[in-house]
Amino acid sequence: xxxxxxxxxxxxxxxxxxxxxxxxxxxxxxxxxxxxxxxxxxxxxxxxxxxxxxxxxxxxxxxxxxxxxxxxxxxxxxxxxxxxxxxxxxxxxxxxxxxxxxxxxxxxxxxxxxxxxxxxxxxxxxxxxxxxxxxxxxxxxxxxxxxxxxxxxxxxxxxxxxxxxxxxxxxxxxxxxxxxxxxxxxxxxxxxxxxxxxxxxxxxxxxxxxxxxxxxxxxxxxxxxxxxxxxxxxxxxxxxxxxxxxxxxxxxxxxxxxxxxxxxxxxxxxxxxxxxxxxxxxxxxxxxxxxxxxxxxxxxxxxxxxxxxxxxxxxxxxxxxxxxxxxxxxxxxxxxxxxxxxxxxxxxxxxx
Amino acid sequence: xxxxxxxxxxxxxxxxxxxxxxxxxxxxxxxxxxxxxxxxxxxxxxxxxxxxxxxxxxxxxxxxxxxxxxxxxxxxxxxxxxxxxxxxxxxxxxxxxxxxxxxxxxxxxxxxxxxxxxxxxxxxxxxxxxxxxxxxxxxxxxxxxxxxxxxxxxxxxxxxxxxxxxxxxxxxxxxxxxxxxxxxxxxxxxxxxxxxxxxxxxxxxxxxxxxxxxxxxxxxxxxxxxxxxxxxxxxxxxxxxxxxxxxxxxxxxxxxxxxxxxxxxxxxxxxxxxxxxxxxxxxxxxxxxxxxxxxxxxxxxxxxxxxxxxxxxxxxxxxxxxxxxxxxxxxxxxxxxxxxxxxxxxxxxxxx
Numbered sequence: 001x002x003x004x005x006x007x008x009x010x011x012x013x014x015x016x017x018x019x020x021x022x023x024x025x026x027x028x029x030x031x032x033x034x035x036x037x038x039x040x041x042x043x044x045x046x047x048x049x050x051x052x053x054x055x056x057x058x059x060x061x062x063x064x065x066x067x068x069x070x071x072x073x074x075x076x077x078x079x080x081x082x083x084x085x086x087x088x089x090x091x092x093x094x095x096x097x098x099x100x101x102x103x104x105x106x107x108x109x110x111x112x113x114x115x116x117x118x119x120x121x122x123x124x125x126x127x128x129x130x131x132x133x134x135x136x137x138x139x140x141x142x143x144x145x146x147x148x149x150x151x152x153x154x155x156x157x158x159x160x161x162x163x164x165x166x167x168x169x170x171x172x173x174x175x176x177x178x179x180x181x182x183x184x185x186x187x188x189x190x191x192x193x194x195x196x197x198x199x200x201x202x203x204x205x206x207x208x209x210x211x212x213x214x215x216x217x218x219x220x221x222x223x224x225x226x227x228x229x230x231x232x233x234x235x236x237x238x239x240x241x242x243x244x245x246x247x248x249x250x251x252x253x254x255x256x257x258x259x260x261x262x263x264x265x266x267x268x269x270x271x272x273x274x275x276x277x278x279x280x281x282x283x284x285x286x287x288x289x290x291x292x293x294x295x296x297x298x299x300x301x302x303x304x305x306x307x308x309x310x311x312x313x314x315x316x317x318x319x320x321x322x323x324x325x326x327x328x329x330x331x332x333x334x335x336x337x338x339x340x341x342x343x344x345x346x347x348x349x350x351x352x
Numbered sequence: 353x354x355x356x357x358x359x360x361x362x363x364x365x366x367x368x369x370x371x372x373x374x375x376x377x378x379x380x381x382x383x384x385x386x387x388x389x390x391x392x393x394x395x396x397x398x399x400x401x402x403x404x405x406x407x408x409x410x411x412x413x414x415x416x417x418x419x420x421x422x423x424x425x426x427x428x429x430x431x432x433x434x435x436x437x438x439x440x441x442x443x444x445x446x447x448x449x450x451x452x453x454x455x456x457x458x459x460x461x462x463x464x465x466x467x468x469x470x471x472x473x474x475x476x477x478x479x480x481x482x483x484x485x486x487x488x489x490x491x492x493x494x495x496x497x498x499x500x501x502x503x504x505x506x507x508x509x510x511x512x513x514x515x516x517x518x519x520x521x522x523x524x525x526x527x528x529x530x531x532x533x534x535x536x537x538x539x540x541x542x543x544x545x546x547x548x549x550x551x552x553x554x555x556x557x558x559x560x561x562x563x564x565x566x567x568x569x570x571x572x573x574x575x576x577x578x579x580x581x582x583x584x585x586x587x588x589x590x591x592x593x594x595x596x597x598x599x600x601x602x603x604x605x606x607x608x609x610x611x612x613x614x615x616x617x618x619x620x621x622x623x624x625x626x627x628x629x630x631x632x633x634x635x636x637x638x639x640x641x642x643x644x645x646x647x648x649x650x651x652x653x654x655x656x657x658x659x660x661x662x663x664x665x666x667x668x669x670x671x672x673x674x675x676x677x678x679x680x681x682x683x684x685x686x687x688x689x690x691x692x693x694x695x696x697x698x699x700x701x702x703x704x
Contacts, residue, residue: 163686166645170653213643213680214624215660252603252622270604272566291565293518301522308567328565334515 004137007069011242011285013322020068021347025330026061033060054125076144080153082118100156112185115193123197130198141199145206146183147221184224188231203244210249229261258284269328277316287324295335299342306346356489359421363594363637365674372420373699377682378413385412406477428496432505434470452508464538467545475549482550493551497558498535499573536576540583555596562601581613610636621680629668639676647687651694658698
C-alpha cells in the first residue's frame with residue numbers, strides 16, 4: 001500500500017490530502033548531486049543504462065524535496081536507439097542519430113523492438129527503483145510520443161524547422177505513417193513492459209506535436225497516441241494504471257486530447273488552467289502548468305505565481321480535485337535548487 | 353488609386369475580386385535574385401540601409417509572382433539598434449547585440465529614438481519603394497512588438513529558453529515595464545513615420561509573445577501592442593491605414609488579440625482557420641495560415657493543402673471576405689521558388 005497516493009488519487013479525480021506535485025525533469029542537472037553522479041558515471045547514457053545509477057538519480061530529488069511522485073530516470077530516445085538508429089550525444093549539441101530515417105528501404109525495414117530484449121536495461125531500472133521507493137510515492141513510467149520520436153528519427157537530432165519530417169509528411173505521408181505505426185507498436189510494448197515491471201502510471205511526452213497544423217496533429221500525432229492508449233494495460237494487481245498525455249503547445253487541441261482515452265492531460269504554461277478545466281469539463285484530470293522560468297524569481301514571487309495557477313484552477317470548479325501540479329515544461333538546469341522549496345510549500349499549503 | 357487593392361479591401365472586410373495573398377519574408381533567401389543582390393551589397397544590413405537596394409529586393413518577389421501586397425524590406429531589430437544596443441550579425445548565429453540590456457542604469461537611460469533621425473534610412477526606403485510600386489499593390493510597413501524586441505534586447509540575441517528576460521519579468525517586472533514603455537513609444541513613432549512616408553498598412557510581428565503564460569502575455573505583450581495601436585495614425589490622404597497583429601503561438605489568446613484595436617489578426621498554422629473565424633465572429637479580418645513547410649511538397653499537394661485552409665475559413669462564414677492568405681510564418685530559405693506558383697494559383701483560383 002502506498003503511503004502517499006495523492007498523485008494517483010488526483011489522476012482519478014478522487015479526494016486528496018494535499019495537491020500532489022512533481023516536476024518534469026526533477027532528476028536533472030540543476031541538482032549538484034545529479035551532476036556528481038553523472039560525472040562519476042562518465043555520461044548521460046551510462047546513467048540510463050545502469051539500474052543502480054538510474055535508481056540513485058531518480059531518488060535524489062525525493063531525498064531533497066517533499067514530492068508526490070517519482071519518475072523513472074531514462075530518455076525518450078531509448079526506443080529509436082533500440083530500433084537501430086544509433087543514438088549518440090555530441091557535446092553541446094544534444095542527441096543525434098547516426099542513421100536518420102529518410103530512405104524508403106530503411107523505413108520499410110523498421111521494426112518494433114522487443115522491450116525485454118534491447119530495452120531490458122530500462123525495465124531493470126524500473127524494478128530497482130520501484131523496490132527502492134518502498135511504497136513511499138508512486139513511480140511514473142514514460143515514453144516519447146510516436147510523432148516526437150519520429151521527429152528525432154527523421155531529422156537525425158533536434159531541429160528548429162522540422163524541415164525533413166514535414167517534407168515527408170506532405171510529400172510521402174505513407175512513409176511517415178509507416179514510421180509512426182511501427183513506433184506506436186514499439187511504444188505500446190515498451191510502456192506495457194514498464195507497467196509490468198512496476199510503473200504505476202505512464203506518461204506520453206509529445207514534445208513536438210505542437211509544431212503541427214491542427215489537421216496534421218490529429219492525423220500524425222494524436223491518432224497514434226490514441227492507438228497506444230487503447231493498447232495499454234490499464235490495471236495491475238488490482239490497481240488502475242493512469243495515463244497522462246502531454247503535448248507541448250497543444251493547448252488549442254485540449255478537447256480532442258481529452259478524448260484520446262487518457263486519464264489526464266499535461267499542459268504547458270501558455271494555457272490558463274481555469275480555462276482548461278472549463279474546457280475539459282471534468283472529463284480528465286489536468287497536470288501543470290507553471291512557467292519553469294518562474295523558479296528564477298525570489299521565493300515569495302514563486303509562491304505567489306504558483307498560487308495564481310492554483311487559484312485559476314479553483315475558479316473553474318467546486319474544489320481542487322483532479323489537479324496534479326507540475327511545471328509546464330522540464331525544470332531548467334539553471335534553477336537554484338533551494339528555490340524549489342518555496343514552490344512545494346506553496347502548492348502543498350494551498351489554500352493558505 | 354491602387355490598381356489592386358484586394359489586400360486593403362480584405363483587411364476592411366469589403367468584397368474582393370480575388371483572395372489576396374502575400375508571404376511573410378517574401379523577399380528573402382529562397383530567391384536566387386535576392387541572394388545575388390545581398391552578395392553584391394556585402395551583407396544584410398547594407399540591404400536594409402540602402403534605399404535603392406531595399407527597393408530592389410522588395411520588388412523581386414513581385415516581379416516573379418502575382419502577389420497582392422509588398423512589404424518594406426527591413427529588419428525588426430532596426431529599432432533596438434537605433435536605441436544604441438549595437439546590432440551585429442555573427443555568421444550562422446543570427447542577430448546579436450553588443451550591449452544586452454540587463455543593468456538598471458542602462459534601462460533607466462533607455463530612450464525612444466526619433467525615427468526621422470536614426471531610422472531615416474528606413475523612411476527613405478519606404479518612400480523609394482512606394483514610388484517604385486507606382487500604385488500597383490499596397491505597401492506594408494512593420495515593426496517587431498515591444499515584447500519581441502525586448503527579448504532580443506535583454507537576451508542579447510536569439511534564445512531557446514528566454515531565461516534572462518523571464519528572470520527579469522518575474523524578479524524585476526518594473527524594469528521590464530520600463531523597457532517595454534520606452535520601446536512602445538519608439539515603435540509608435542517608427543510606424544507613424546512609415547505611414548507618413550508611404551506605408552499603406554502596418555503589421556506588428558510578435559514573434560516571441562507565444563512563449564509567455566496567458567497572464568504574462570496580456571500584461572507584457574498585448575497591453576503594449578494595444579497602446580501602440582491606440583497611438584497610430586490610422587488614416588492618410590483619406591485612406592484608412594489598417595493594422596495587423598501577429599503573435600506566433602498566440603492562437604489561445606485570439607479573442608483578446610482581436611480586441612486590441614487591430615483590423616486583422618495574423619495566425620500561425622497551428623490554428624484551424626475556421627475555428628479562428630468563428631471565435632472572432634467578424635470582429636477583425638484574419639491573415640494566414642499555411643504551414644510554410646507545405647511548400648516543400650509537390651505542386652498538387654501545395655494546391656490541395658492551400659485549398660484545405662481556404663475551405664476551413666469558408667465553413668465558418670457565408671463568403672470569403674475578411675481573409676488575407678499568407679503562410680503561418682516566414683517562407684523557408686529552402687523553398688524551391690517555382691513551388692510558390694502553385695500556391696498563388698490555388699489561392700487566386702479559389703474556389704476551383
